[in-house]
Amino acid sequence: AQSVTQPDIHITVSEGASLELRCNYSYGATPYLFWYVQSPGQGLQLLLKYFSGDTLVQGIKGFEAEFKRSQSSFNLRKPSVHWSDAAEYFCAVGAWYGGSQGNLIFGKGTKLSVKP
């Protein structure tokens, strides 16, 4: 069965420092992979997604992610973190529950805190 693991529950980085959030997935074929962000008290917003092709994917807000099939990973990166990036980040994999269409399985999330 498909699954997603985000090993880090909480990460704190200094403003201006680089960021990498880890995501590992379990899936038999080429996965559809996603990163969503949730600001406090709000719903989720799509940062980026990978379906096929170039393994380095660019997203909104200066984020990028790299798909590594050999490591079953899809890590999210940003070269310089801003205070406004403090939020919870969710990795997700496309899955089929049965029924009429595919949907997403989300990881448990990584909460990012940013120090001034």
Add this chain to the structure above:
Amino acid sequence: NAGVTQTPKFQVLKTGQSMTLQCAQDMNHNSMYWYRQDPGMGLRLIYYSASEGTTDKGEVPNGYNVSRLNKREFSLRLESAAPSQTSVYFCASSGGTGFDEQYFGPGTRLTVT
């Protein structure tokens, strides 16, 4: 455009009471979803509707029912609330399948005592 709207924002129920969470989208999307979010659990899909007139179970459907009233509206009903249903509920919509970008509402925080 309001995007995805949810009502109410907060609700407290007693065990055994019923209620309906309302969701509407103004983006002419075909697919709509209901998720629950619990601390340390991420989001889990309760039900979804791939198009008007169809609904399907997600990962955690027990204790819930849904209605796709029309293309805009997708409601979630708790017939007999239980403390285990204390959660934050999010509605989302997408133009196509669940692999298309999903747009989320602001959530409903439900407490069952």
